[in-house]
Amino acid sequence: MKKSLMLVLTLILTFTLAACGQSNTSSNKSNEGSQEGTNGGNAAASELSGSILAVGSSALQPLVDQASKKFMDLNPKVSIQVQGGGSGTGLTQVSGGQADIGNSDVFAEEKLDAGPAAELVDHQVAVVAMAAVINPDVNVDNLTKDQLVKIFTGEVKNWSEVGGPDQAIQIVNRPASSGTRATFEKYALGTKTDDLEGSIQEDSSGTVKKLVGETPGAIGYLALSYLDDSVKVVKYDGVEATEENVANGTYPVWAYEHMYTKGEPNDVVKAFLEFMASDEVQNKDVVELGYIPVSKMEVTRDLDGNITK
C-alpha cells in the first residue's frame, strides 16, 4: 500500500515538475515565436503577417473586435487582439509602446500631457452619438439645453418644473473620468457639472440602461447603440437623435471614436486601419453596431469643438 502511494506521489511530483519545465520552455518559445512573427510582418510586404494589439475604450471594442475578425479572415497570417480596459488604459498602453493601437472615446490631448499626446497619430474610425434617456413612465418628450443643464446641476429637482409629472428627478450619471460623460457635458450641457448628492454613477452602459429603466423618475444618457424599449429617448432642443440629424450637424451630442498609433503605423497596422476606414467596415459593421460612419458626416469637429461644414 505504502509503495503504491509512493509511486502515485512520485508520479504527481514528476508530473508537476515536468509540467513546470514544459511550461517554461514553451513560454520561452512562444515569446520567440511571436517576436519572429512581428519581425516577419515588418519585412514582408506582399503577404501580410504579424500581430496587432489594440487596447482601450470598451465602447469601441465591439466594432474593432468585429472588424478584426473580418480582417483576419482576409489575412489568415495576421492575428489581432482587441482589449477593453477603458480609454485611459488604451492611451497609456499605446503611448508606452505596449499596444499597437490605443482605442479612445476622447481626443488624446484631453487625457495625456501635451508631450506624449503629440507623438500619437489620430485615426477617427466612427462617430458615436448620445441621447438623454429617461424612465419610460415620465411623460416628457423634449428637453432644452437649458433644462438639461438645470437638471444635471441640481437646480431643477422635480419633473414638474420641466413639464412632467410631480416626481423627483433621479440622475444616473457616469464617473467624472468617463469619456461618455465628457462628451455629454461638452456638447449637450456646454458646462462641466459637479456630482450631486444622491446621484447614481455607473460606468457601464448596460447598468445605466437597467437603472434608468427601473428607477422611477430617472434620467441618464446612453450611446445610440444601447437604446431600446426599456428606456425613453428625449429630444434635445426639439431635435431627434437620429443618424441623419447627427450627420448634417443639427444634433450636436456626438464624438469621434479614435484609434491612436504611436507615430506612423507599420504595414500590418496600417492595412488594418485602412480596412477600418473602408466601405466594407464603414457601411456595414459601423452601422450595424449603432455607430455613424465617418464618411457620412457632413460636418467635422476639431479638438476644441469648432464645427466646420
Place this chain on the structure above:
Amino acid sequence: MSAKTADKIATAVIITLAGFIVLVMLGLLGFILVRGLGHISWDFLTSAPETIKEGGGIGPQLFNSLFLLVLTLIITVPLGLGAGIYMSEYAKPGKVTDFIRLIVEVLSSFPSIVVGLFGLLVFVNVFGFGFSLFSGALALTVFNLPLMVRITEQGLASVPQAQKEASLALGLSKWKTIKSIMLPIATPIILTGTILAAGRVFGEAAALLFTAGMSSPRLDFSDWNPLSPMSPLNPFRPAETLAVHIWKINSEGLAPDAPEIAAGASAVLILMVLVFNLLARFIGRLIHKKFTATK
C-alpha cells in the same frame, strides 16, 4: 422568566436564524439556477459569443477558465508545497518564522483589486506579459499561494508524530521522511484543500479584469500548438474567463439576449463550484477510506 423558558427561546432563535441562512442560500441558488438553467444547452456551452446577434455561447470563456485554473495550479502547487514544507518542517521558531507567517497571513487577506492592480503594473506593464493568461495566472498565484501554504502545513501537521519519528529513527534523511512518509499521509488533506481553493480561482474576476483582459481572441480549437497565437493553449494570449464575461456582458453587453447569457453563465459557474465542492469531498473521503482500511 425561568431558565427553562430562556433556554427554549434561545434555542428557537438560533434555529430560526440558521434556518434563515438556509433559506437565503436556497433562494440564492434557486434564483440563479431557475433563471439560468433554461438557457444552458450543449450549444451554449461550446459556441463562441456574439457581439450583437442573439445566440452567443460561452465556449471560449469556459475553456479559458479551466485552462487558467490549470496554469495557476501548475505554478501554485509546487511553490505552495515547498513553502508549506519549509514552514512546517524546516523553519525554526523565532522572529524570522513569525515574520514569514505574518506575511503569509497578510498576503492571503489582500483585497483582490489591489492584487489586480499590482498585476497590471508589474506583470502586464513592467514584465511585458501583456493582458494574458500568464499574467492572470501569476496574479491568481498571489492569492492562492498563501492558501496552499496553509493547507500544506495543516496536512503535514496531521501526520502522527510517531510515524515521523519512526522514519527518522530508521536513519532516513529528513527530506526523505517528508517526501516518502509525511506527504503521502498528508495527501488527502492537501488535495481536498487544493480543490476547494481552486473554486476560488474559478470565480475570481476583479483581479483578472486588470491582468488576463476582457477579450477573447478567436480560438482555433484544431491548433494545439502552444506557440501559435490562435491556439487555445498559448499562455500568452489574452483570455476572458467566465466570471469576467459575466461582468462584461452585464455592463456593456450589446446582444439582445445579454441578460439570459449572463444568467446562463452564472448558473454554469455555480454548477462548476458545486462540482468542485463535491469532488473535494468525494476524493477526500475516498483517500481517507483507503488509508484507514489498510492501516
Place this chain on the structure above:
Amino acid sequence: MIQSGEKPKVKKHIIEEWTGKIVTSLCIVLLVVTIFSMVYFVATKGLSSFFKDGINLGEVLGGSKWKPEGEPPMFGALPFIIGSFSTSILAALIAAPLGICAALLMVEILPKFGRKYLQPAIELLAGIPSVVYGFVGLSVIVPLYRDLFPGQGLGIAAGASVLSIMILPTITSIATDALAALPAGLKEGSYALGATRWQTLYRTVLPTTMPSLLTGVVLGMARAFGEALAVQMVIGNAPHIPNSLFESTSTLTSVITLSMGNTVMGSMQNNVLWTLALILMMMTFVFVFIVRWLERRAQR
C-alpha cells in the same frame, strides 16, 4: 563509527537533505519577495500623488469633496473611506449573529443536521463568485429596497446586505472551529451544575470563545472591506457622504474599479487612485494585526 563503505551513502543523505532545504527555502524567499514587491510598487505609485503632484495628505484623508476633473481638481477621499467602513462594519454586524448562530447549531444543538446540510450549504456560499453576488444584488436586493424604503435602493444598505452573505462563510467556519475546539469538560461541568443549554452557552461557551469568534468577524470585515465588483454594482457610486443608508455613495474599491480604466497611468487622477489602493493595503495590515492580537488573547 563511520565505516568507509558507508561514506557515500551519508554524502547522498546530506546532499538530499540540503536540496530539500534549499528548494523549500527558495519557495519561501519567493513568497517574501512577492509581498515586498507588492508593497513597494503600490506604495511608490500611491505616494507619488503626494510627492510628484503635490497633493496634501490631509486633503485626501480629510477632504469630503471629490472633483477629479474640477478646476482646481479636488481629491477628498473621506466619503469613500466612510463608505468602506460603514458598509463593511454593517455587513459584519448583520453576518456575525447569523454566522455564530449557525455555528452554535452545527456544534451544540443539531450537530448531525448541521454537518450534513448546513455546512456544505455555507461552504457553497463561499464558492459563489462575487460577480454573481453583485448581479443578484442588483436584480433582487436593489429593487426590493427601492420599493420598501425611500431612495433608489442603491447605497450602503444594499452593499452591506450583499456583503453580509459573502462573509458569512468566513465567520461561520471560524466560529465552528472555535466552538468545536472547546474542551468538553468545560461544558459538562456547567451542565453538571444544573445549567440549561442556553445558560451554558451564554455564560461559559461564548465568553471563552469570544476572542476566536471576534477573529472570524474581523476577518469577515476585512474581506468585505476589500471586495470590489459586487459592491460597485449596488452602492450607487456618488462621491458623497450619504444622508441615509439608502442613498447612493461610494467605497474605496468601487471608485478604483470605476475610474482606473478611464484614467491614464501617471496622471494626477490615476495616482490618487493608487493612493486609495495604498489605503486599502494599509487597512489590510491593520486588520491582520487586530486578528493577531485577538488570536493571542484566544490562546491565553
